[in-house]
Amino acid sequence: MAVASLSPEMRIRASWWQWILRLVLIVGLLLPLLGSATPAASGDLVRVIVQRANTSQAAEAFVRSLGGEVLMDLHLINAFVAKVPQQALSLLAEHPDVRHVSIDGPLTxxxxxxxxxxxxxxxxxxxxxxxxxxxxxxxxxxxxxxxxxxxxxxxxxxxxxxxxxxxxxxxxxxxxxxxxxxxxxxxxxxxxxxxxxxxxxxxxxxxxxxxxxxxxxxxxxxxxxxxxxxxxxxxxxxxxxxxxxxxxxxxxxxxxxxxxxxxxxxxxxxxxxxxxxxxxxxxxxxxxxxxxxxxxxxxxxxxxxxxxxxxxxxxxxxxxxxxxxxxxxxxxxxxxxxxxxxxxxxxxxxxxxxxxxxxxxxxxxxxxxxxxxxxxxxxxxxxxxxxxxxxxxxxxxxxxxxxxxxxxxxxxxxxxxxxxxxxxxxxxxxxxxxxxxxxLRTTESANEGVQISEFLTPPDTPIYWDGVNWGGVNWGGVNWGGVNWGGVNWGGVNWGGVNWGGVNWGANFED
Structure with a gap:
């Protein structure tokens, strides 16, 4: 089974982009046929994870305008979960307030x-x-x-x-x-x-x-x-x-x-x-x-x-x-x-x-x-x-x-x-x-020089693990749209100012 992922900011040729969109639609049609091991989409709606291109709620509003439903917020990665009509996936992926769309697939x-x-x-x-x-x-x-x-x-x-x-x-x-x-x-x-x-x-x-x-x-x-x-x-x-x-x-x-x-x-x-x-x-x-x-x-x-x-x-x-x-x-x-x-x-x-x-x-x-x-x-x-x-x-x-x-x-x-x-x-x-x-007494570190996920970095700006002070970064409230990435002092950035509150996770606690 292959994953279907979309990003309006991927640097690819138009023909490749159209192929990806077709693949997404095919996978969306197949998901309801995968049986009880795969959580099924309801009707013609496909369950997706949408990453915002900024900190506004415009992407959520656009999903609703397409006849979709916003299910929950994933502020950890500046994204949300939604159900979207299959035929509207390409419109969603191309929206300027949307950075990335991926199928919300099953777990194993x-x-x-x-x-x-x-x-x-x-x-x-x-x-x-x-x-x-x-x-x-x-x-x-x-x-x-x-x-x-x-x-x-x-x-x-x-x-x-x-x-x-x-x-x-x-x-x-x-x-x-x-x-x-x-x-x-x-x-x-x-x-x-x-x-x-x-x-x-x-x-x-x-x-x-x-x-x-x-x-x-x-x-x-x-x-x-x-x-x-x-x-x-x-x-x-x-x-x-x-x-x-x-x-x-x-x-x-x-x-x-x-x-x-x-x-x-x-x-x-x-x-x-x-x-x-x-x-x-x-x-x-x-x-x-x-x-x-x-x-x-x-x-x-x-x-x-x-x-x-x-x-x-x-x-x-x-x-x-x-x-x-x-x-x-x-x-x-x-x-x-x-x-x-x-x-x-x-x-x-x-x-x-x-x-x-x-x-x-x-x-x-x-x-x-x-x-x-x-x-x-x-x-x-x-x-x-x-x-x-x-x-x-x-x-x-x-x-x-x-x-x-x-x-x-x-x-x-x-x-x-x-x-x-x-x-x-x-x-x-x-x-x-x-x-x-x-x-062992070594304090050497793994992953030096390894690029972090492009999902977490600004477009066209790959970031590598060595040489960056990540200790002061609070990733939970990143204001992705308002950062000047060219001259960021990562150790001193206060990322916690964004209010992502209001989400009811339905979590149950037992002491």
Whole structure:
């Protein structure tokens, strides 16, 4: 499936532009035929993400004049979500107050189930394979670090009849906040099961199993942002909205790591994807963003796994032992290069048959009973699981060195990754090693000289990562139309003056 993206400011020939417009219309017509896995457009309306060319509301007004409907604001990337008549897409793309239009495509989660029943009683070895136990011996358990799980929600994982949970004493006290930004499911509960499984790998403490199934950072604080429906479907815009919610609450929550075991289901250049733009905003604001590479094998990495300003994680199969010399990379673990020419994934981590927390009364528990372990756990595979392992590892690293920037964390993981006998091009920089990452003293940064998303930069003005002071930039309220880009002192710009208020996200909180 190909993505359809439009931009009135793309420097292309007229014939190429007309071809793009035709492609958009074709994709718009096909979207309602993609079945339950793809959120369908209503009638002849196509759901799109529209980036404004300025800070006025003229683009929204034009959408309404076309017979369309404005659904929600995405101020994180100066955009909004709308439904627009298919035949009006070209008019919208050419409007002077519109910078970019893209289809609001479906999301894909990257968890897999495994049919091999003989693994049912296996206790986890992935903690040993990545040497997390060596961090524990040093008193590092992720305490004081907050990780956001942006997924299908997270259940508190309490045992029936007992005041006990894998997410903290009592009823899951380490699961600090649960919120939903999903337009398909406004409650924060995980009725699908994917997010709860991911959270257990990051930070489950194994209380219910009496220590048999422990996550990488068992004392980390968790925040759950639900971005998908109860059946596992979702829109890219819901994911952007979830990231935006984290940005808007960054001061009160103190989230340092964002786990995205989910990607778009359609490909787009990282320069044109709203989702890629959103994760870059988070990265530039100090959030370490960890993304599953995907389970689609060779060649294609979908947003945001294709972005250079994230940590993309592939999977490795431990074959039931903590010794990595026999480990292999599954054929389904996605790999390739990003548009900056760098290898993806950045590294690999265990992602096959990891036993983790089970959301009760979820799709996972009811449709996959044969994979349930000890009533409260489930065997879980995929790059979703691998990303969770790395997110937990980053929490351990940040507990030791809280002043590391996202780029320094990424470089540290690159430099400390291990080679092993079965390593190949699918492994990126190598196999995650928590112990080696903790030992390194380097403060070098990844991504120097890499161009940031053109979605975030003014027309005809590419901006590169080195040489710019991004520390003072507040990306949440950028006045894109009024900036003199030629002489900007990025460190001193006050971007917070734009009032983007009035948006009702329908978010539900649970303490």
């Amino acid at each position: 989660r990257h968890g897999k189930m495994d049919e091999d029943a003989f693994w049912k009683e296996l206790e986890n070895t992935y903690n040993l394979s990545v040497e997390a136990h060596k961090a524990w011996k040093r008193g590092l358990f992720g305490e004081g670090i907050t990780v956001a799980v942006v997924d299908s929600g997270v259940e508190k994982h309490t045992a029936r009849g007992r005041i006990i949970s894998d997410f903290g004493d009592g009823v899951g006290k380490r699961l600090r906040v649960r919120v939903s930004t999903s337009t398909l499911s406004p409650h924060p509960n995980d009725r699908y099961g994917h997010g709860t499984a991911v959270a257990g790998i990051i930070g489950g403490d194994g209380a219910i199993s009496e220590g048999k199934y422990v996550g990488i950072a068992p004392r980390v604080t968790l925040v759950s942002v639900k971005v998908g429906g109860d059946d596992g479907t979702g829109y890219e815009s819901d994911l952007v909205a979830g990231l935006q919610w984290l940005y808007d609450h960054k001061d009160e929550l103190g989230v340092r790591v964002i786990n995205l075991s989910v990607t778009a289901a359609t490909w787009s250049s990282y320069h044109e994807s709203p989702l890629d733009a959103a994760v870059e905003v988070m990265w530039f604001n100090g959030f370490v963003v960890v993304v599953a590479a995907g389970n689609n094998g060779d060649g294609i990495l979908y947003p945001p796994a294709n972005d250079p300003f994230v940590i993309t994680v592939g999977a490795v199969n431990e074959h039931g032992t903590p010794r990595i010399k026999d480990d292999t990379i599954p054929e389904w673990s996605a790999w390739g290069t990003d548009e900056a020419g760098r290898v993806k994934p950045d590294l690999v981590a265990p992602g096959v048959r990891l036993v983790t927390t089970l959301a009760p009364r979820s799709v996972f528990s009811e449709e996959h009973e044969e994979w349930v372990v000890d009533d409260y756990y489930i065997r879980f595979s995929g790059t979703s699981a691998s990303a969770a392992v790395v997110s937990g590892a980053v929490a351990l690293l940040l507990q030791k060195e809280p002043d590391l920037t996202p780029d320094q964390v990424k470089y540290r993981l690159w430099a400390s990754a291990r080679s092993w006998p079965n390593m190949n091009e699918r492994a990126g920089h190598g196999y995650l090693s928590v112990a080696r990452a903790l030992k």
